[in-house]
Amino acid sequence: MSLTSARQEATGLPDSHPTTATLTDLGIHNATLHLQPGVTELYEAALRRGEGRIAAGGPLAVRTNKTGRSPKDRFIVEDDLTRDAVWWGGFNTPISPVVFDRLLDKMTAYINTGANADGKELFVQHLFAGTDPAHRLGVRFVQEMAYHSLFVRNMFVRPSAEELADFAPDWTVLNLPGFRADPVQDGVRSDTFILVNFSRKMVLIGGTEYAGENKKAIFGVLNFLLPERGVMPMHCSANVGADIDGKGGDVALFFGLSGTGKTTLSADPTRALIGDDEHGWTDDGVFNFEGGCYAKVIGLNAEAEPDIYRTTHTFGTVLENVVLGSDGTPDLNDGSLTENTRSAYPIDQIGNIVEAGRAGHPRNIVFLTADAYGVLPPISRLTPEQTMYFFLSGFTAKIPGTEDGITEPQPTFSTCFGAPFMPRHPGEYARLLAQKVQASGAQVWLVNTGWTGGMYGQGKRMSIRHTRAMLNAALSGGLDGVTFEREPHFGLEIPAQVSGVPDGVLNPRDAWADAAAYDVVARKLARMFRENFKRFESGVDGAVTASMPDPDGQN
Ligand SMILES: Nc1ncnc2c1ncn2[C@@H]1O[C@H](COP(=O)(O)OP(=O)(O)O)[C@@H](O)[C@H]1O
Ligand SMILES: C=C(OP(=O)(O)O)C(=O)O
Ligand SMILES: [Mn+2]
Structure with a gap:
């Protein structure tokens, strides 16, 4: 039984999001889709799209418009599921379903009317959040940026071939950093937004390229769902x-x-x-x-932290806001873009792990x-x-x-x-x-x-x-x-x-x-x-x- 199916029965919402090669359920019908792209395909796409460079040793190095999270721009849709269950206030800001639906419509229009004849390019990954089959969420990430697709592929749990064959996503994350909200018209705080909708099982992200939003948004979802099942x-x-x-x-x-x-x-x-x-x-x-893992690498010392250091020189890693020398060597002491420089890598890049x-x-x-x-x-x-x-x-x-x-x-x-x-x-x-x-x-x-x-x-x-x-x-x-x-x-x-x-x-x-x-x-x-x-x-x-x-x- 999937995580929230009891609720889905109660609300009459579909049990899972479609797994087909289309995104028509989102209203997206004019886009070039990359389905479950692998590491090399994502490198090629990221370089072609001008998202980043290859650093010495092989990481994909990118720079982002926002260099940290935007917690004040995160909203939770207030409805029957959340009204009494969420602790409103602080970082939990309510937003109406109407605002959510309107922004989703605008985001799909942004894709469907994309610059080239095929609409915009989108990268779709099916991944698990959670290593425990009894409690994991199947997540469909639909993303505009190739390196975000590589980021979530590194950061979440990659399904096996068999799991992929009948993968039924519970949730969808639609992340379009190029789409900016208009705070006055759209009812959000700035051009950046992270909207979480528990009834539609969707997260909408716009305006920010900081890759960490992808993972923290899904944590927020699990942090809401798991306590009901006695899981901390x-x-x-x-x-x-x-x-x-x-x-x-x-x-x-x-x-x-x-x-x-x-x-x-x-x-x-x-x-x-x-x-x-x-x-x-x-x-x-x-x-x-x-x-x-998503490690801070500012001032990282190769002797003190050899495992994490190695990831900053390894193919497949995403290096976020790390400054590269002219020969592509990462300068881990350079905090000129931000102190929050990051290396995002699959956990098996670390020597001693629990598989x-x-x-x-x-x-x-x-x-x-x-x-x-x-x-x-x-x-x-x-x-x-x-x-x-x-x-x-x-x-x-x-x-x-x-x-x-x-x-x-x-x-x-x-x-x-x-x-x-x-x-x-x-x-x-x-x-x-x-x-x-x-x-x-x-x-x-x-x-x-x-x-x-x-x-x-x-x-x-x-x-x-x-x-x-x-x-x-x-x-x-x-x-x-x-x-x-x-x-x-x-x-x-x-x-x-x-x-x-x-x-x-x-x-x-x-x-x-x-x-x-x-x-x-x-x-x-x-x-x-x-x-x-x-x-x-x-x-x-x-x-x-x-x-x-x-x-x-x-x-
Ligand atoms: N005594 C210490 N223990 C842990 N980290 C330290 C210590 N002294 C300095 N640091 C630095 O502080 C930072 C800790 O960050 P990190 O491990 O990424 O924290 P978190 O994962 O909790 O966000 C690293 O840059 C690390 O090198
Ligand atoms: C990813 C993050 O977590 P942490 O700094 O705790 O590693 C973050 O705060 O954006
Ligand atoms: Mn950390």
């Missing part, structure tokens, strides 16, 4: 240790907002990678939503935060109440923008570590997580990959080597017999020693030259946490509220 959707990476006791190896999840280290830390040669960004947690264990993209229940769960205030400990152990508190808070603090002269870190509270992709009330995800953590007995850790020894400007970023040493210790049970001390502002339990990590690093107060200055900033951060949490207080257990940070340091 998670913005996290996942890997598994060697199977030393015949129990399949210890699974670890790494939750975190963008830039906190999900992709970097999950690609650990000593552990098999399951996925780098989004997973589901079922009664059987965890499964990857994807079949590829099936599925594994058992996690033994450890890590909440990553890149705290530019330098306040949170580099590693601490969370109680079940703190787990809920930090999950609902979804904290990270980014470094200030380079251009606007701001020197203070920029706090971000993005609930469930992924507010822009979470259509439901955070409490629903939190409850599911709490149940699964309790049933599995997983231990939860908070890991600060951000600043140490002072806030941004004075301290420095935690070294990847130290973060990895702390993670290895935690995941291998190396912290089981260690004593922990309780830090007074957040009530976090900090291990007294971790092998491979100098002592002065573990307690953030000791790492600062000026302990009194630390206390001032810690109090300030504690207050920001409490202010943000006010919106959740009425909905959570008293014990969770009681685990809140205390600006007076009485925790």
Whole structure:
């Protein structure tokens, strides 16, 4: 039974989208179609269409008009399916079905009246979102840009020949970056839009070339659909240790907002990678939503991260907004187009992977935060109440923008570590997580990959080597017999020693030259946490509220 067929029966909508070689169901009747194009066909098309260049070593290098996501331009159609089920507000903005239908009509007209006699070229890929056959979505991507077609082919789960033969897409994504909306006429916010329609099972994207929209839009769909089936959707990476006791190896999840280290830390040669960004947690264990990775490559160091580095010199990779030298060599230190330079590659480009993209229940769960205030400990152990508190808070603090002269870190509270992709009330995800953590007995850790020894400007970023040493210790049970001390502002339990990590690093107060200055900033951060949490207080257990940070340091 496909994911939403019970609903489809209820609504009388078709059970799946057509698989035929036409797009007439979308109203598209005048277009040149490339059906399930392979890598070389897409390279040829991308080069012919002037979308990019071939970089040294073979990647397809492209530049995009938008260099990051446009979360404020994402809308969800408000109708009977979503009205009471979506947590409106924040990033979940309602739009009427009329606006959706009108934009779809305009998009099809844009294709049908295309410049050449055959209409516009379109690339169609049938792919799965989800490695678990019981919970995956069949998605038909209909795209204007050849490199987007290569991107989704790299990033999602490629069906086998047999699966392709009777592929029945549940959802359709129509992505036309060349089509720009008129905000006044079309009822959207700008010329860019991402519209999600659960009744029609369609996503419309226009105005933006940033390829990441393709994947995050589908995550938003799964994040809405899966909780109803008791499956917890998670913005996290996942890997598994060697199977030393015949129990399949210890699974670890790494939750975190963008830039906190999900992709970097999950690609650990000593552990098999399951996925780098989004997973589901079922009664059987965890499964990857994807079949590829999307790594940030700014300043990437070949020695520190050899696996990801190799992907930036490999045929089949899409390099997004990476600057190339005149001989085609990628300059990974050049952030002149954006700091958000990316490599998108099929997961099998990484050496040590879990081929099936599925594994058992996690033994450890890590909440990553890149705290530019330098306040949170580099590693601490969370109680079940703190787990809920930090999950609902979804904290990270980014470094200030380079251009606007701001020197203070920029706090971000993005609930469930992924507010822009979470259509439901955070409490629903939190409850599911709490149940699964309790049933599995997983231990939860908070890991600060951000600043140490002072806030941004004075301290420095935690070294990847130290973060990895702390993670290895935690995941291998190396912290089981260690004593922990309780830090007074957040009530976090900090291990007294971790092998491979100098002592002065573990307690953030000791790492600062000026302990009194630390206390001032810690109090300030504690207050920001409490202010943000006010919106959740009425909905959570008293014990969770009681685990809140205390600006007076009485925790
Ligand atoms: N201690 C650290 N742990 C993890 N990443 C770090 C650390 N120090 C610096 N970094 C850098 O921070 C970035 C983390 O980004 P990434 O792994 O892509 O995050 P995410 O996948 O969560 O968006 C990378 O550029 C990485 O090189
Ligand atoms: C793809 C993205 O995810 P992340 O930065 O978490 O890897 C993104 O934020 O656009
Ligand atoms: Mn990532």
